[in-house]
Amino acid sequence: MADRETVVGGAPSSRRRVGQKLRKGDRRRNEILDAAEEQLRDRAALDLTIDGLAEAVGVSRSSLYFYFDSKWDVVDALVERASAEMFEQYLALPATAPLEDFLAGALEATYLGWKRHRVVFLAAAERSSHADEATDRWREIMERFIGFIADRIEVEFALDPTVDPTPLGGARRAVEIGCWMVERSFYMLFSREHDEAEEREMVAALTAAFERLLHPDSVSRRPRPRT
Amino acid sequence: MADRETVVGGAPSSRRRVGQKLRKGDRRRNEILDAAEEQLRDRAALDLTIDGLAEAVGVSRSSLYFYFDSKWDVVDALVERASAEMFEQYLALPATAPLEDFLAGALEATYLGWKRHRVVFLAAAERSSHADEATDRWREIMERFIGFIADRIEVEFALDPTVDPTPLGGARRAVEIGCWMVERSFYMLFSREHDEAEEREMVAALTAAFERLLHPDSVSRRPRPRT
DNA sequence: TCGAAAAGTCAACAGTGTGTCGATTTTTTA
DNA sequence: TAAAAAATCGACACACTGTTGACTTTTCGA
Numbered sequence: 462m463a464d465r466e467t468v469v470g471g472a473p474s475s476r477r478r479v480g481q482k483l484r485k486g487d488r489r490r491n492e493i494l495d496a497a498e499e500q501l502r503d504r505a506a507l508d509l510t511i512d513g514l515a516e517a518v519g520v521s522r523s524s525l526y527f528y529f530d531s532k533w534d535v536v537d538a539l540v541e542r543a544s545a546e547m548f549e550q551y552l553a554l555p556a557t558a559p560l561e562d563f564l565a566g567a568l569e570a571t572y573l574g575w576k577r578h579r580v581v582f583l584a585a586a587e588r589s590s591h592a593d594e595a596t597d598r599w600r601e602i603m604e605r606f607i608g609f610i611a612d613r614i615e616v617e618f619a620l621d622p623t624v625d626p627t628p629l630g631g632a633r634r635a636v637e638i639g640c641w642m643v644e645r646s647f648y649m650l651f652s653r654e655h656d657e658a659e660e661r662e663m664v665a666a667l668t669a670a671f672e673r674l675l676h677p678d679s680v681s682r683r684p685r686p687r688t
Numbered sequence: 689m690a691d692r693e694t695v696v697g698g699a700p701s702s703r704r705r706v707g708q709k710l711r712k713g714d715r716r717r718n719e720i721l722d723a724a725e726e727q728l729r730d731r732a733a734l735d736l737t738i739d740g741l742a743e744a745v746g747v748s749r750s751s752l753y754f755y756f757d758s759k760w761d762v763v764d765a766l767v768e769r770a771s772a773e774m775f776e777q778y779l780a781l782p783a784t785a786p787l788e789d790f791l792a793g794a795l796e797a798t799y800l801g802w803k804r805h806r807v808v809f810l811a812a813a814e815r816s817s818h819a820d821e822a823t824d825r826w827r828e829i830m831e832r833f834i835g836f837i838a839d840r841i842e843v844e845f846a847l848d849p850t851v852d853p854t855p856l857g858g859a860r861r862a863v864e865i866g867c868w869m870v871e872r873s874f875y876m877l878f879s880r881e882h883d884e885a886e887e888r889e890m891v892a893a894l895t896a897a898f899e900r901l902l903h904p905d906s907v908s909r910r911p912r913p914r915t
Numbered sequence: 916t917c918g919a920a921a922a923g924t925c926a927a928c929a930g931t932g933t934g935t936c937g938a939t940t941t942t943t944t945a
Numbered sequence: 946t947a948a949a950a951a952a953t954c955g956a957c958a959c960a961c962t963g964t965t966g967a968c969t970t971t972t973c974g975a
Contacts, residue, residue, distance in 0.1 A: 512960090653824070
């Protein structure tokens with residue numbers, strides 16, 4: 462799954478039928494992406510340099526401009542690559558499973574994606590805060606996931622009386638809030654020192670949290686006197 | 689509340705007794721901060737320049753280095769200033785109010801803070817993604833809010849059987865998740881075009897969401913067959 | 916399989932912003 | 946009011962960016 466032969470972004474000489482041998486340029490493009498992901502282990506995206514990437518790949522700096530307009534362009538492509546991979550996992554979720562299994566599966570897929578491409582998703586958040594245009598791109602990527610889950614919730618809402626996202630502004634809004642909750646929580650977890658156990662705890666907590674967002678609580682909220 | 693005479697960050701000649709007349713340097717420092725907040729309306733923090741700030745304030749570029757080590761240092765101070773202001777609102781929350789009012793009040797305070805210092809909090813998120821050290825600083829600021837709410841929830845948990853954060857990993861973790869949910873949701877709202885109505889909707893949705901995180905849902909979750 | 920078109924490569928240049936130094940002026944304070 | 950502290954600035958060295966135009970290699974169809 463790592464080095465496949467399909468190309469995602471708006472590469473030079475991109476759209477070619479799948480399975481065909483890659484052009485030299487396409488191979489190089491992937492090398493650059495790999496080098497970037499590699500370097501992101503050490504430094505923030507802000508600290509990437511065209512120079513550094515060029516050197517890592519073994520071409521001149523100006524050659525790099527042949528492939529990407531800027532280092533942010535590189536980061537964008539990297540994010541797109543990792544997100545697409547994660548979304549494939551979403552598509553593989555069993556559509557007929559009970560809602561809670563569906564949610565647990567989605568959370569698990571998200572977690573594994575983060576684990577695998579930690580540095581890329583950290584960079585995604587970084588990138589998304591730089592320019593409105595970049596924020597929108599990240600928002601769009603998130604939309605794919607939000608939409609996918611929201612569709613399922615809509616169905617569930619119609620079928621299952623114990624599911625009611627109305628107070629959160631509807632299924633869409635509820636899932637939106639939930640997804641950003643997950644994104645941000647993973648971001649905060651993966652951007653600091655932690656162990657595997659904490660990761661599992663976080664997945665469990667987020668799964669429970671997401672469920673709670675969708676089900677009304679057990680008590681009717683009435684004002685209670687203070688002690 | 690805007691131009692007070694206390695100074696927050698590690699300014700040159702900071703700690704002076706409150707109420708005293710500011711030194712020239714302290715005034716200038718505030719000017720720089722104000723200029724930065726002003727300029728952030730136009731551009732991302734990444735696009736701030738020492739040059740631009742210096743010019744706006746009317747000093748030479750190198751003079752600016754007298755006050756701040758870098759433009760990120762400026763941003764940090766700005767974030768600290770706005771966060772402190774918001775936290776004061778938290779402290780003013782009526783401690784004896786019912787939980788739901790407490791939460792609604794906290795959400796309202798957060799919302800107003802965002803509304804007032806939108807560009808600063810957007811910059812905070814941007815800044816926090818640049819360097820581990822900056823991420824930690826933002827995390828610490830969030831901790832103040834998380835800790836404040838979590839303390840209240842702990843109490844509530846002990847008193848009120850309908851409050852149970854256990855499945856989310858305890859009060860602390862539940863509030864942590866909730867706060868990041870709020871932070872990210874506001875970030876996403878305020879970083880795009882929207883109207884006042886949508887802001888109110890978001891506040892309502894987040895308030896409802898936060899409550900749901902703390903109360904167990906009404907159905908015991910049992911596997912349901914698919915149709 | 917050959918040759919033209921397409922793809923890929925690079926050195927050199929011009930530009931923008933950074934951060935530091937030491938010398939100088941202004942403000943503060945005792 | 947004069948010494949100390951604070952504030953200011955010009956000039957320098959440097960790191961990274963993005964562009965241009967000439968050159969080399971690869972690709973692909975006749």
